[in-house]
Amino acid sequence: xxxxxxxxxxxxxxxxxxxxxxxxxxxxxxxxxxxxxxxxxxxxxxxxxxxxxxxxxxxxxxxxxxxxxxxxxxxxxxxxxxxxxxxxxxxxxxxxxxxxxxxxxxxxxxxxxxxxxxxxxxxxxxxxxxxxxxxxxxxxxxxxxxxxxxxxxxxxxxxxxxxxxxxxxxxxxxxxxxxxxxxxxxxxxxxxxxxxxxxxxxxxxxxxxxxxxx
Numbered sequence: 395x396x397x398x399x400x401x402x403x404x405x406x407x408x409x410x411x412x413x414x415x416x417x418x419x420x421x422x423x424x425x426x427x428x429x430x431x432x433x434x435x436x437x438x439x440x441x442x443x444x445x446x447x448x449x450x451x452x453x454x455x456x457x458x459x460x461x462x463x464x465x466x467x468x469x470x471x472x473x474x475x476x477x478x479x480x481x482x483x484x485x486x487x488x489x490x491x492x493x494x495x496x497x498x499x500x501x502x503x504x505x506x507x508x509x510x511x512x513x514x515x516x517x518x519x520x521x522x523x524x525x526x527x528x529x530x531x532x533x534x535x536x537x538x539x540x541x542x543x544x545x546x547x548x549x550x551x552x553x554x555x556x557x558x559x560x561x562x563x564x565x566x567x568x569x570x571x572x573x574x575x576x577x578x579x580x581x582x583x584x585x586x587x588x589x590x591x592x593x594x595x596x597x598x599x600x601x602x603x604x605x606x607x608x
Contacts, residue, residue, distance in 0.1 A: 414464055420566065421457035422601025426480055428578045430591035438542030438585040445487040448578075448591065449498050454480035456507065460566075460603055470513040472522065478507045484537065499536035506531055509555050520559040526572065527552055537582075544583040551576045557599070566603035572596065
């Protein structure tokens with residue numbers, strides 16, 4: 395287990411000893427938006443020259459644990475540990491002497507997302523915002539069929555979330571926007587050179603949660 399993840403989990407366990415802290419679970423759907431422009435990749439070894447672009451970002455899923463730590467009547471600190479899985483389809487055009495061949499190849503990514511949100515309550519409505527850490531777990535890729543392709547993921551990257559939530563009894567309904575400080579595809583290396591997509595990915599998250607206890 396990576397050190398940032400372990401520290402966060404230990405901190406969350408310690409906080410649950412407080413009588414005021416409420417623990418819950420949250421699950422949701424993630425709509426990933428990746429503005430991009432195609433990359434031209436020269437041939438390498440037995441791999442042909444390629445044009446690579448994002449074809450479609452599929453809906454992802456997420457789920458995990460939530461803590462609500464009240465700060466008076468209106469303010470709440472809400473740390474979370476959320477498993478997040480996404481898939482992105484790439485349009486790949488192989489440029490050969492006999493003509494171009496088009497394919498759609500997929501990559502799947504799994505991260506542990508750790509947001510730390512400050513929330514303001516207005517009746518049953520919550521407004522929230524705060525920083526976010528992505529801890530890389532695993533990935534699979536059809537692009538590894540090209541011998542000149544390599545994945546180099548950073549263990550920890552950062553972003554932020556803003557959004558709103560509605561509390562109905564112990565049920566939490568949330569809609570959030572998530573931005574990132576790193577460019578999409580910054581893990582993609584062909585012929586030992588990085589090929590990202592110039593833009594930072596954006597996510598829209600729809601989630602349903604349940605707080606335990608009173």
